[in-house]
Amino acid sequence: xxxxxxxxxxxxxxxxxxxxxxxxxxxxxxxxxxxxxxxxxxxxxxxxxxxxxxxxxxxxxxxxxxxxxxxxxxxxxxxxxxxxxxxxxxxxxxxxxxxxxxxxxxxxxxxxxxxxxxxxxxxxxxxxxxxxxxxxxxxxxxxxxxxxxxxxxxxxxxxxxxxxxxxxxxxxxxxxxxxxxxxxxxxxxxxxxxxxxxxxxxxxxxxxxxxxxxxxxxxxxxxxxxxxxxxxxxxxxxxxxxxxxxxxxxxxxxxxxxxxxxxxxxxxxxxxxxxxxxxxxxxxxxxxxxxxxxxxxxxxxxxxxxxxxxxxxxxxxxxxxxxxxxxxxxxxxxxxxxxxxxxxxxxxxxxxxxxxxxxxxxxxxxxxxxxxxxxxxxxxxxxxxxxxxxxxxxxxxxxxxxxxxxxxxxxxxx
Numbered sequence: 001x002x003x004x005x006x007x008x009x010x011x012x013x014x015x016x017x018x019x020x021x022x023x024x025x026x027x028x029x030x031x032x033x034x035x036x037x038x039x040x041x042x043x044x045x046x047x048x049x050x051x052x053x054x055x056x057x058x059x060x061x062x063x064x065x066x067x068x069x070x071x072x073x074x075x076x077x078x079x080x081x082x083x084x085x086x087x088x089x090x091x092x093x094x095x096x097x098x099x100x101x102x103x104x105x106x107x108x109x110x111x112x113x114x115x116x117x118x119x120x121x122x123x124x125x126x127x128x129x130x131x132x133x134x135x136x137x138x139x140x141x142x143x144x145x146x147x148x149x150x151x152x153x154x155x156x157x158x159x160x161x162x163x164x165x166x167x168x169x170x171x172x173x174x175x176x177x178x179x180x181x182x183x184x185x186x187x188x189x190x191x192x193x194x195x196x197x198x199x200x201x202x203x204x205x206x207x208x209x210x211x212x213x214x215x216x217x218x219x220x221x222x223x224x225x226x227x228x229x230x231x232x233x234x235x236x237x238x239x240x241x242x243x244x245x246x247x248x249x250x251x252x253x254x255x256x257x258x259x260x261x262x263x264x265x266x267x268x269x270x271x272x273x274x275x276x277x278x279x280x281x282x283x284x285x286x287x288x289x290x291x292x293x294x295x296x297x298x299x300x301x302x303x304x305x306x307x308x309x310x311x312x313x314x315x316x317x318x319x320x321x322x323x324x325x326x327x328x329x330x331x332x333x334x335x336x337x338x339x340x341x342x343x344x345x346x347x348x349x350x351x352x353x354x355x356x357x358x359x360x361x362x363x364x365x366x367x368x369x370x371x372x373x374x375x376x377x378x379x380x381x382x383x384x385x386x387x388x389x390x391x392x393x394x395x396x397x398x399x400x401x402x403x404x405x406x407x408x409x410x411x412x413x414x
Contacts (some may be wrong), residue, residue, distance in 0.1 A: 002076045010073045011042050011064040018050050026075050036075065041067040063326045105155035105165035108172055112137060113148045124189060124243045129171075136171035136184035140245035143187055150185070150249065150275045157283035163290075178290040182254040188268075190244040210234075249275055251282050256292040261290045315406045322404045330395055334386070337377045343372045 003026070005013070013022060014037060023030040039042050043062040053059045112135040119127035121141070128138040139147055155165045163174040163181070173180045196204065211234075250268035267282045269275055275282070348370060358364075379385055389395075396404035 002074050005073045005075070007040055007042060007064060007067065007071050008075060010036075010040070014042060014063050019044070027135055028075070033075075036073060040072075040073050041065060055355055061279075102253065105151070108133070108165055108167060109148060109151045109155065112151070112172075113144060116144045116147070117141075123239075124191070124241075124280060125245060126187060126189065131171060132169060133167050134171060135165075136182075137186075139187040139249065140189075140247070142245065143247055143249060147249065150279075153276050153279040154251070154282055157279035158286055159373075160280075161283045161287045163283070163286055163389070171339065174286050174290075176287075176290060178287070180291050181286050181289045181293070183286070185251050186250050186252060188246045188248040188250065190246060190249070192242050192244070193237045194242045196238060200236070200238050202237075207234060207236055216409075251275060253282075253285060253289050256289055256296060258292055258296060263292045265289065309409060315408070318406050319401050319404050323400045326395060326402075330390070330393065334381055337381050341374060341377045341381075347375070 001291070014033075019030040019033055023033050026033070029111055034044065038044075042064065045062075049059055063271050111133060115129045116137060116139065117125050119129065121127050126138050126140055129142070130136045135151065137147060151165075157175050159167065161176075163176045168175075168180065168182075171180045171182065171184070175181075182237075212410045215413050249271040250266055253267075255264040256263060257338055264285055266279055267275065267285060348367075380389075392398070
């Protein structure tokens with residue numbers, strides 16, 4: 001959908017962010033936006049302007065000069081699929097109109113045609129091939145000869161795009177340095193409910209009459225079920241559906257989704273357009289699919305990298321919290337000891353240890369316990385004692401994360 005701006009609005013946007021970022025918003029290239037600026041006489045930030053601004057250096061915005069050119073600027077956003085098509089067409093123009101004979105594909109095509117000719121028709125009347133060494137096809141016997149011609153044209157057009165028709169573990173695919181593209185050729189057919197012919201109606205009526213006569217003669221011999229089962233075995237069977245072969249073929253490329261868009265993957269015979277004359281267009285579609293697969297793979301790898309980095313960051317944060325929790329627990333115990341020491345220091349001056357205890361054995365024991373407790377607590381917060389305690393508890397060292405266990409699944413799904 002086109003977006004319309006005044007020269008003033010576009011000038012403000014050009015100086016608000018780098019051209020590469022602006023290009024991404026429009027789905028265009030920065031070169032295309034430079035051309036728009038030149039066409040409408042909109043000044044652009046000079047080389048190094050954004051770097052200076054990022055560094056905090058003073059920069060000036062070139063004002064918009066008056067212009068006799070149209071004040072409205074129309075930017076047409078480009079769909080991702082169209083970008084792939086355009087880049088692929090550009091590649092085709094660079095290659096030129098050269099159409100090479102795909103000699104390597106001939107044995108594969110001939111083998112596929114031979115397999116189709118000796119294949120047993122399916123219930124819908126079509127013959128099919130699938131698997132290693134052949135091309136995935138499903139056509140009527142009358143379309144086999146034409147199919148071979150289409151495959152030859154398609155192999156030649158694909159070769160001009162750098163794709164070779166090769167056998168794979170499954171059915172044949174188009175292969176290039178950009179990757180592989182699976183495909184198949186199918187024939188359209190029409191299915192209608194089968195209407196009994198005169199001969200079939202007569203056969204069914206004869207069976208019904210024969211079955212009724214046999215039932216009358218049954219006269220209780222054997223079980224009714226056995227009699228019915230024997231009669232049913234002789235019942236004539238007719239097709240449920242009739243199939244009409246249209247002779248209209250289609251090339252079906254593998255489907256690749258790019259976000260909300262899907263590159264074209266089906267090329268079909270039309271009223272006037274035939275697949276033989278669409279070979280070049282189909283070859284471009286193959287290249288588009290391969291480019292889309294490459295892009296999707298890069299995006300998947302990028303997502304995986306981000307997810308992996310996010311998992312590492314989450315694990316590091318969980319580890320940090322684990323360490324901080326253990327350290328805080330140790331500090332809380334030390335603080336509790338210090339608080340108790342301070343309380344004891346406030347209590348001791350109230351009673352001198354050398355007086356007031358005579359004749360009061362329990363009180364004397366109490367004073368002794370206070371002195372011993374204070375000494376014990378002071379010992380517990382001494383550097384040597386804490387060093388031994390930290391070493392035993394594996395704290396404040398390389399093993400600070402002792403007993404850390406990261407549950408990635410629970411963390412990612414909480």
